[in-house]
Amino acid sequence: MAVKDRLSGNEAVAIALRQIDPDVMGAFPITPSTEIPEYFSQYVADGLVHTEFVPVESEHSSMSVCIGAQAAGARAVTATSSCGLALMYELLYVAASCRLPITLACVNRALSGPININNDHSDSMGARDSGWIQIYAENNQEVYDNFLQAMPIGEHASVRLPVMICQDGFITSHAVENITLLEDDEVRRFVGQYCPEQYLLKADNPLAVGPYDISAYYMEHKKQQAEAMKNAKQVILDVANRFEALTGRKYGFFEEYQMEDAQVAILLIGSSAGTAKVTADHLRSQGEKVGVIKLRVFRPFPMEELASALSHCKVVAVLDKCEGFSASGGPLFAETRSALYDLDNRPQLINYVYGLGGRDIHVGHFEEIYHHLFKIVSTGQLGERYIHLGQREA
Amino acid sequence: MIRKASEINETSPWQELTPGGEIYEGGTSLLVNTGDWRTETPLVNAEKCKLCMLCILYCPDSSIRVQGSQELKLDLLHCKGCGICAEVCPFGAITLGREER
Numbered sequence: 001m002a003v004k005d006r007l008s009g010n011e012a013v014a015i016a017l018r019q020i021d022p023d024v025m026g027a028f029p030i031t032p033s034t035e036i037p038e039y040f041s042q043y044v045a046d047g048l049v050h051t052e053f054v055p056v057e058s059e060h061s062s063m064s065v066c067i068g069a070q071a072a073g074a075r076a077v078t079a080t081s082s083c084g085l086a087l088m089y090e091l092l093y094v095a096a097s098c099r100l101p102i103t104l105a106c107v108n109r110a111l112s113g114p115i116n117i118n119n120d121h122s123d124s125m126g127a128r129d130s131g132w133i134q135i136y137a138e139n140n141q142e143v144y145d146n147f148l149q150a151m152p153i154g155e156h157a158s159v160r161l162p163v164m165i166c167q168d169g170f171i172t173s174h175a176v177e178n179i180t181l182l183e184d185d186e187v188r189r190f191v192g193q194y195c196p197e198q199y200l201l202k203a204d205n206p207l208a209v210g211p212y213d214i215s216a217y218y219m220e221h222k223k224q225q226a227e228a229m230k231n232a233k234q235v236i237l238d239v240a241n242r243f244e245a246l247t248g249r250k251y252g253f254f255e256e257y258q259m260e261d262a263q264v265a266i267l268l269i270g271s272s273a274g275t276a277k278v279t280a281d282h283l284r285s286q287g288e289k290v291g292v293i294k295l296r297v298f299r300p301f302p303m304e305e306l307a308s309a310l311s312h313c314k315v316v317a318v319l320d321k322c323e324g325f326s327a328s329g330g331p332l333f334a335e336t337r338s339a340l341y342d343l344d345n346r347p348q349l350i351n352y353v354y355g356l357g358g359r360d361i362h363v364g365h366f367e368e369i370y371h372h373l374f375k376i377v378s379t380g381q382l383g384e385r386y387i388h389l390g391q392r393e394a
Numbered sequence: 395m396i397r398k399a400s401e402i403n404e405t406s407p408w409q410e411l412t413p414g415g416e417i418y419e420g421g422t423s424l425l426v427n428t429g430d431w432r433t434e435t436p437l438v439n440a441e442k443c444k445l446c447m448l449c450i451l452y453c454p455d456s457s458i459r460v461q462g463s464q465e466l467k468l469d470l471l472h473c474k475g476c477g478i479c480a481e482v483c484p485f486g487a488i489t490l491g492r493e494e495r
Contacts, residue, residue, distance in 0.1 A: 099414040160413055198396075198416060205396075208417035220408035221415050227408075 002247070003181040009137070009172040012144040012179055013079065013105045013165075014039035019187035020151070021049045022103075023074035023194075026065030028056050028084065031117045032169040033107035036079035059084040063091035063102075070100040071209040073199025075151065077102070081169060082109035085123045089130070095162045096131025097225060098210045101154030102162040104132070105147065108270070108321075109169040110357040118358020119169040121269060125322040125331050131225055133163040133232055134299040138255075138273045140177040143167040145249055146296075148182070151191050152239045158231040168271040170358070182247065190246055229300045236297055253302035255294045256309055258284055262291030264373035265310060265347075267336060268319035269295045272354070272361050279366035290370050295332070303339040310340065313347040315373045319389075321355045329353075329386045348382055354389040365389055400425055423472070429457075432475035435493035438466045442487035449479035449488060 007015065013036050017025070027037035037055075044053045052074075054065045059080050066076035080088065085106060095102050110116040111123045124134060133154060137143040146165045154163040167173055182190070198207050213221055233253075240251040255273070258280050259265060266276050273294035283290045293309060295302075310316055318337075320330025329337075333351035340346045352369060355361050369389070376382055397412055399422040412418065443466060450458045455474060461467035470493075480488040 097414055099416075198418060205418060206420045208422075209414070211415050211417055213415050216404040217411065217415060220406070220411050223408040224411065224413060 003183065005179055005181055006176050007140060007179050008174050008176050009140045009143045009167045010035035010174065011039060012140050013147055015181060016144055016147040017077060018043045018049055019184045020191050022051055022077045024052045024054060024065065024069035024076040026054050026056055026062030026076065026078040028059050028062045030081050030084035032109055032173045033079040033081040033105060036105050059087040060091060063088040063095065066102045067091060067095050067098065067100055070102050071098065071200050073196055073201045075194040079105035081107045082111050082123045085127060086111055092127055092130040092132060094210065099160040100162060101160055103150045103154065104162065104164045106164045106166045107169045107173045108166050116357040119171050120356045121322040124164060124166050128299060128331060131161065132299060133161050134166060135297055136166045136269045137172060138271055138294055140172060141179050143172060144179060145243065148187060148190060149239045149243055153232060153235050155194055156235045159228050159235050161228050161232060171271040186246065233300050251296060253297045253305050255296065257292040259291035259293060259309060261289050263289040263314050263377060264370060265291040265293060265313045265316045266319060266369060267293045267295065267316060269298065269332060270321060275361060275363060276366050279363050283370055301335050306336060307339040307343055310347055311343050315348045315376045317350050317352055317369050317373055319352045319354055323353050323356060348376060350385040350387065352387050352389045359390045361390060427471050429471045429473050432473060434475045434490040436468060436479050436488050437491050439487045440465055442485045444485055446484065448482050448484065452478050452482045454478065
């Protein structure tokens with residue numbers, strides 16, 4: 001039975017965690033993810049969960065706790081943001097290469113500097129090559145739903161990779177929305193028990209985790225990791241199907257909105273997709289063929305699927321809430337442009353970098369982007385493709 | 395997939411390696427010749443050795459044993475030639491020298 005509630009994104013994650021009742025939480029506070037361990041510690045204090053709550057002295061340690069716990073055979077979780085994720089950087093790679101399916105609630109916040117506590121995607125985009133699965137949410141419902149799907153994906157025998165469930169700091173994490181929760185027993189049935197084949201506490205079978213890997217073996221282990229990330233694609237879809245059967249809510253690698261006959265489209269990640277959709281609706285009511293694609297899964301990157309979904313468009317704007325300092329566009333732009341290379345007839349692509357450090361993006365901005373796309377269609381002139389949006393100009 | 399360390403070597407394809415390089419048994423260093431790092435080798439003078447076994451306690455690689463309760467036996471598959479045994483021997487019974495290979 002579905003339970004209606006009104007919750008912030010952080011509360012939604014904390015409730016998902018209570019329902020899942022993980023074995024271990026490595027906890028260290030950082031804005032805007034602090035509320036997740038804060039709410040959860042209350043559940044621990046109230047005896048609502050059996051979790052070993054380990055408050056540590058840094059994020060380097062909270063991820064280390066998770067690695068040790070997960071290797072021991074426990075289900076381990078943590079939450080962090082921004083510089084906290086950066087301090088975990090070394091351990092993110094260790095978790096992934098040891099093939100430990102830890103779940104991390106990443107509440108996206110700008111990565112210093114200058115120091116800033118508001119939302120953009122520079123923290124998790126910086127960790128995009130660490131070997132973690134990355135799933136992003138538009139709103140609180142998606143945060144909750146994605147979190148429930150994380151463990152069945154990461155723990156699948158053909159995957160065994162850690163999963164980062166990302167939501168936009170403050171916009172999603174602190175704003176309260178109506179949300180539909182599952183019953184506790186439904187969640188437990190859906191997420192299931194963590195039953196690794198091998199784990200450190202399995203007394204009858206000694207195990208060493210994370211041994212030194214000389215160059216005669218390292219390449220083979222990285223190939224295994226790369227294959228696991230490819231395997232994750234099918235598992236993500238299978239878990240989404242199972243979730244849809246339970247809840248009626250449909251998930252995939254991305255959401256296509258008004259894309260069937262779209263001439264121009266906007267591709268983006270996260271909470272701003274809602275504003276993009278409202279703008280698309282408005283322009284559609286005026287007869288303009290515009291669409292939106294909201295990417296949910298960034299790692300593994302759904303290259304063929306995204307190329308296919310964009311193939312019929314004339315011009316597409318890729319929006320990056322992250323500056324990659326490549327001097328030629330953000331990370332989503334680079335990967336999307338790469339995806340389109342295999343098409344015989346490619347749409348033209350431009351990149352907007354927007355929303356850094358919590359800079360607002362509103363309907364007017366999206367109208368401006370769509371008008372820009374139509375101008376490219378009508379003139380055939382692409383012009384500047386790497387554009388920053390929303391900053392003051394002289 | 396449980397695969398013994400002895401079944402894995404530098405010709406094993408990636409499909410046959412354990413996930414993340416996990417090792418499912420103890421004592422696998424016995425399979426690995428780390429003694430080839432050595433440049434100098436301890437030599438025991440049996441006449442000077444009193445079998446006090448101080449070298450055995452100090453050896454960081456557990457590479458010295460007593461054989462047949464009469465003489466020291468060096469495990470040259472694992473000895474790194476660090477020379478600690480020679481340094482701690484109270485009787486000057488161990489010296490480091492070149493090894494004929």
